[in-house]
Amino acid sequence: MADTPLLPVRDLKAFDTADGAKPFASLLVVKKLLLKTASNGNPFMSVELGDRGGSFNCTIFGDSPAFEVLKSAGEGAVVRFEGKVDFYQGRFSPRAVRVTVVPEEELTAQPGVIENLVEVAPEDAGGLWTEFNTFIDGITHDELRMTVRSVFEEIGDAFRWSPAAVAMHHAYRHGLLEHTVHMARACQALSPLYPEVDADLAMAGILLHDTGKTIEYEGTLATKRSRRGILQGHVVLGYQLVRKAGLKAKLDADRLERLEHIVLSHQGEPEWGAAVYAATPEAVFVSMIDNLDAKMGMVQRALRQNPEQNEFSERLPGLNTMLLTKPVGKMGSSE
Amino acid sequence: MADTPLLPVRDLKAFDTADGAKPFASLLVVKKLLLKTASNGNPFMSVELGDRGGSFNCTIFGDSPAFEVLKSAGEGAVVRFEGKVDFYQGRFSPRAVRVTVVPEEELTAQPGVIENLVEVAPEDAGGLWTEFNTFIDGITHDELRMTVRSVFEEIGDAFRWSPAAVAMHHAYRHGLLEHTVHMARACQALSPLYPEVDADLAMAGILLHDTGKTIEYEGTLATKRSRRGILQGHVVLGYQLVRKAGLKAKLDADRLERLEHIVLSHQGEPEWGAAVYAATPEAVFVSMIDNLDAKMGMVQRALRQNPEQNEFSERLPGLNTMLLTKPVGKMGSSE
């Protein structure tokens, strides 16, 4: 990309006032961007820039060449930021010298680059996507399988990189794909135990239940809720995707209504976002598997992030407690 | 309809065991109908029949000619019921002699007949409907007005007789039309005071916000939630109606999304059924007018139903209290 070494945010934060005006370069995501007007009427922007290890704020005035670059790049863009060390109110807040946008192709071309910018699902995205397609192929009812296919043709790649949430579970790149594949595995394992559940319908419901999130969230690296996400929510957006695809695939009205119902009810309780309570065997089944894998996803991430030395994780909001991260039998108990 | 005088349920309940086997005839709504199988394998049905003044249960065996009549008529039908006085466990539970279905045309042909069968909105439905159409005509934005028109062409007459709720406010025939017209009046009165609200969009949102209820409820006389009502809910059903109509009327995408958002958010809180919180000036405005007229509708009904002698109404669940029904200044206070 360039010859100067690119410093991660962790290193930038190690600078102190003695380093004032030192030049540096970094590869950063535009995490937040607010346009403002100074009391003298001049425009400026307050921008938060960061990578996986942290972020900092900086103010850029309207007459800086970086102003227009960042304004048109927008939130979620990745930029090569060349600046000079500076501080504001005791915090690192550099002056921008030159800012250039780095296209997504360039990022994905080099291994490890995106992983340094944002958290990424631990399992390989390519492998997950292959497995995901196997689950689609395994649906035996033709129109149902075509309905599922049709939705993924419509939404395209977004499904592969989207996180499953902004803050709670599987909240990282590819998290949606990972969570969906994990649910599909659980569905396949449990279906034989609950014969009253139509396995095809449950599997189709699982594959589709969160597809509205590909519209609710936007930005491939700095995720935020889109206008449609705020005005409609992923439950209704997913319902709409499924309905359109089902009509196109000529899925029979009974199955289509049940499939739509799985999407509308999978959040469990209205106060968590469900449009209605689950009222078919398949909808109850899917919403319980969703809940199970969401919680287990929080467990898995806490285990990954906790170095072996600490006995417990930090308090996990989704579990309402700290998690014991030490493996079973490795050490004596507290008694 | 026939020559024997038709007795209302209130009179049927006045019979006592001394009247055993006395013949009678009544005009009744089939309120609930459950098919069952006796331990000997024979089919029978438990049916609840009633009019505005009350209801009673009766059991009809599979070999009675009334069995097939009622089974194919279904819940919500109106029947001429000829029976003989009988009691079961001390309660009135007549034997059916002859049951004939009365077609809806016949009911509406005679004034007062429907009013005796179910509670009806106090204002004249014809007048309300005329006024309703004036509100549609008052929408100045062409595609918006055409969108509204298109929804009402799609749902047809159901909107005119549907209640606004099964149990809470405006829960009576024509209640949905009445509630919507009352909200439209309030919208017209308040729009000049809140210029940040787009008056056309707010009015269109009000006229359409509850149209999903014409699908959520079924039965013109004995209302119950339909299969689609249970599996999708009126919020999503209304959203779908509006979306289809807006696309057909070529409404611009910005307005259509805002109109859909009004429908999706009008219930206020997710736990009351809103898909998302109101996030546009018009959506906030419509949800507050909905809330205001719903509460005032409970007040109006309690005032109508309370004879002048009692100072307070019964406890009203929607208001969490009894209502002081005595007019202002008519009597001294309690001090």
Add this chain to the structure above:
Amino acid sequence: MADTPLLPVRDLKAFDTADGAKPFASLLVVKKLLLKTASNGNPFMSVELGDRGGSFNCTIFGDSPAFEVLKSAGEGAVVRFEGKVDFYQGRFSPRAVRVTVVPEEELTAQPGVIENLVEVAPEDAGGLWTEFNTFIDGITHDELRMTVRSVFEEIGDAFRWSPAAVAMHHAYRHGLLEHTVHMARACQALSPLYPEVDADLAMAGILLHDTGKTIEYEGTLATKRSRRGILQGHVVLGYQLVRKAGLKAKLDADRLERLEHIVLSHQGEPEWGAAVYAATPEAVFVSMIDNLDAKMGMVQRALRQNPEQNEFSERLPGLNTMLLTKPVGKMGSSE
């Protein structure tokens, strides 16, 4: 048992006043028994008797020979009740002529007898118990397996007939065994998908999680909460059982503490009875499987109980809605 045909409660309720004083005999469970004192100082009892199809109340005075029989038999006993048809306040309320206690052995000796008295799990209890023992044998860690064995030796048969709940899910004879086996099956199916979960510990936790219910509930046919159930609750009672067995089996302190934690946290939320939030991978896993199978158990029971003619079940409190009971694809949808 005897020569007079024994009438089920459903038939008793078909009697009417014309049958006054007719003699009859029935096999009945003593569902509730309250001792009272009349204003003249004489003792009497109000007793509720019933079978699977219903129940009725009857008053028995202190000078009746049935009084002492029932008083010493107590709630939950099964009696052969010979009486004469009578009514009180319009309800069936027979006079007792002769009451004899039927020992449990006699009941289980004849197939179908218990099934007529109370609801019984649909799967065969013997088969479930065999499968249950296979799950115990499958635990590879010796002290863990011995801990599990030890608990079931301590509580004995009660585990095999106890319901899993008084009112919510699997609330019928053998329901606890059935629910536990269903959870063990799910555990076995899901363990390979969540390798961070110690499969042995999770399985042991599942087999033991509800064992406190064998003490919380008492009575093999008319279940009610025992004194210890009211004063301590099944979570603490189960914890105590597990702790005692673990110490006896010399289970290492780390595993014992984790196993106790599964029992203490399996209810999920403190307001549902959990002593603490689940804070180990195994405890999160077990509580989610418990929740999944509890909900699916409600679905299964609703499907069993709903004759094919009705499209929806009654409203199920545990699911907050009615359940669509018609099989997929059997009929067109509501559109």
Add this chain to the structure above:
Amino acid sequence: MADTPLLPVRDLKAFDTADGAKPFASLLVVKKLLLKTASNGNPFMSVELGDRGGSFNCTIFGDSPAFEVLKSAGEGAVVRFEGKVDFYQGRFSPRAVRVTVVPEEELTAQPGVIENLVEVAPEDAGGLWTEFNTFIDGITHDELRMTVRSVFEEIGDAFRWSPAAVAMHHAYRHGLLEHTVHMARACQALSPLYPEVDADLAMAGILLHDTGKTIEYEGTLATKRSRRGILQGHVVLGYQLVRKAGLKAKLDADRLERLEHIVLSHQGEPEWGAAVYAATPEAVFVSMIDNLDAKMGMVQRALRQNPEQNEFSERLPGLNTMLLTKPVGKMGSSE
């Protein structure tokens, strides 16, 4: 006021360590003032000073002449602050050189001065007050009108400058007057639509409903809850004001009790501060209009504060969401 230019807080915050000890002067509100004792026994104070654009903390020791000036001025006073630039823990924290109190008359004498110190209602306070009096004059019932007049004579000017809340809606100077006038306008517009509401009583209730806030809040520029506000709350304080005025105006007992009831119930739910649930048509009507205008006030303020470039406002706690601030039809939707 003086010859040195007075710098707003925004400019003070632009100083950096290089400006150390530079003299400056500002016009500031005393926002918070805490008296403390150092470990050596000497008194000092920690004081927060600010204007509309921000605030900073500074420590003033007991031997500084500014100490006594600020101690006797108290929270809410406006001072001319002359100081020297300094920093503490990296934050701006100047040394005080000379502090003088600026009397309120002087502030209001110069246009724009108060507007720079605190947020002010957008509508002209004089015009709102004139309109407010027209609403009083429009009450046709003599004793009712006299009761309203009497309350405003008692509380005097405080009503004109008080905010309607510390944090939620209309939380700025004149906000209480503005909110009350907006409600009165809505009342006038809606009264003809709800004839069961006594228009005079509803209007009187609206004009008086929040008058307790003039006692609950104190300080004209830095508002905080007063001792009486904490110990009694504005609902009870307003009730007391209305009761006293009604007795003085010889208002009939029936109307007085209903008027008091409007004040006691206008908050809607006990958990939001209502003493009782609204139980008269007028009380239901007033509490719903209060709710409507409170929410619309949040919308209006968010629209005012949001520069055109941002599509959505920040998350508004009172609406539980971000607000779409872009005008209808100005841009395409997100589709």
Add this chain to the structure above:
Amino acid sequence: MADTPLLPVRDLKAFDTADGAKPFASLLVVKKLLLKTASNGNPFMSVELGDRGGSFNCTIFGDSPAFEVLKSAGEGAVVRFEGKVDFYQGRFSPRAVRVTVVPEEELTAQPGVIENLVEVAPEDAGGLWTEFNTFIDGITHDELRMTVRSVFEEIGDAFRWSPAAVAMHHAYRHGLLEHTVHMARACQALSPLYPEVDADLAMAGILLHDTGKTIEYEGTLATKRSRRGILQGHVVLGYQLVRKAGLKAKLDADRLERLEHIVLSHQGEPEWGAAVYAATPEAVFVSMIDNLDAKMGMVQRALRQNPEQNEFSERLPGLNTMLLTKPVGKMGSSE
């Protein structure tokens, strides 16, 4: 009172259809009275009559002499009811022959009469009242003591017979006096342990905290909420009583405000009716003693009402459980 023996309701309920038209006489409280209009326009009333042991409904037509007697007597009156045995829908529902009002003096003249009509506090009301006055005399601060005296002069006898609640704790005749005396005893016992609490102020607060209930409830035998109770609530009514008395007794403003605050905050949480949270040491102390004695009052009543044979009481809504009523050490535990 009369020569025919007066039958309690328990005996009336023992009549069966064989007793049809048998004459009887009873002393009964008018518990509920609803005026209605028949479809033929004739007035009638539905009245609930009862004594301590139960109640029944009966319908009285406008042309019966009993109609006017009951209409003017109103709810809460005690009547001598002469009637003939009859049944309606299988329930006891006599025909009224002659109804005469029994004045309160006559009731209290004969020992045991009131105790048969309603539940009465177990402690002697005269003794409680004497003790109550000792607590007033014990207040050392003169104006505070005079304030307390003054309130009880104002409300008079009502305080001595009023229940402390309609449904929850101490919900019986003299219950308010009993509960207040119990709290005063606890206050006296605990004051030395919490010296930061002003003992005089806490005692005055306790004696006065519930005095608003003498206005909130009306009727000495069939208690119901009065118009002022519904429109203002006992918290505000008590505050008003205290304020008036304090001003009259020239209590200093500081103490009066604190005393009013105790009344306004004693319910603990706004959702339980507190106007504000307790914010003085005395107010926290009083609200906690109130809570303690309310719960202990439920315990005491459950112990009184439970015959020794049953181990547990019925489920007590205020305690969310059944109460173990067997004395300590009388029997072995359940183990």
Add this chain to the structure above:
Amino acid sequence: MADTPLLPVRDLKAFDTADGAKPFASLLVVKKLLLKTASNGNPFMSVELGDRGGSFNCTIFGDSPAFEVLKSAGEGAVVRFEGKVDFYQGRFSPRAVRVTVVPEEELTAQPGVIENLVEVAPEDAGGLWTEFNTFIDGITHDELRMTVRSVFEEIGDAFRWSPAAVAMHHAYRHGLLEHTVHMARACQALSPLYPEVDADLAMAGILLHDTGKTIEYEGTLATKRSRRGILQGHVVLGYQLVRKAGLKAKLDADRLERLEHIVLSHQGEPEWGAAVYAATPEAVFVSMIDNLDAKMGMVQRALRQNPEQNEFSERLPGLNTMLLTKPVGKMGSSE
């Protein structure tokens, strides 16, 4: 301890950048200690050190001699910290020069040392402990008294220094002992007023109710929840202690079960941690006294911490309000 004066944290925070590299020494508690790994693979720790007046963070690298000292000392240790003044991101963050652990004996040997490190109960711990033992001696039932003795022999000294909570009430050294003695005093004062409460059982329950906290919390100076505290909670831990001691003391099964029940139910509501609702007179009594003294403890602490000049305390989360801290009658009210 040493010759350099030991500076409290308050003085350390007064250093500014001009003092860079100045040497100092302090006596500090290790409040939090997190082991981390730098990107170059080297270990370092982030440690929070503090005394009663505040705390600061500092980073210590693996090659510093202080690293191993602190790692083996662990959280809760007291150290003599010799360092050099430094800042990070504008905050005080010194470099460690020499760190030595100070044994607990040395701390307690010098009066005032512990008081400077952490907040300590205002009453003398020795006196509280003597009084505590008098309450044990006062239990007349032998096995009950022996059960109580046995628990305190088991848990030893921890009970004397443990706080009663991490954050809410009596959250300071000796707080648990202080809170328990205060409850015992209240129990003694109130027992004669509630004769249905077994005084011995209630007193034993009070002395034991929170003993599980000696296991739930660990660290004598920097309290945190232990592994057992997180996995079982103090309610279950206390129950286990009581059960073991009761069995050892051969307490009769009835009393033991009731005593265990007091521990299991004392938190009042399941959502606050109670295993079951209080269902015996003693358990209701104890849980209400616990609640009363917890609230009064918050009042007492707020009064202690508030200098006389401020009329109100800060907002107290446990009381949901600010507390009026000015003594009664010292100043006029706000009117």
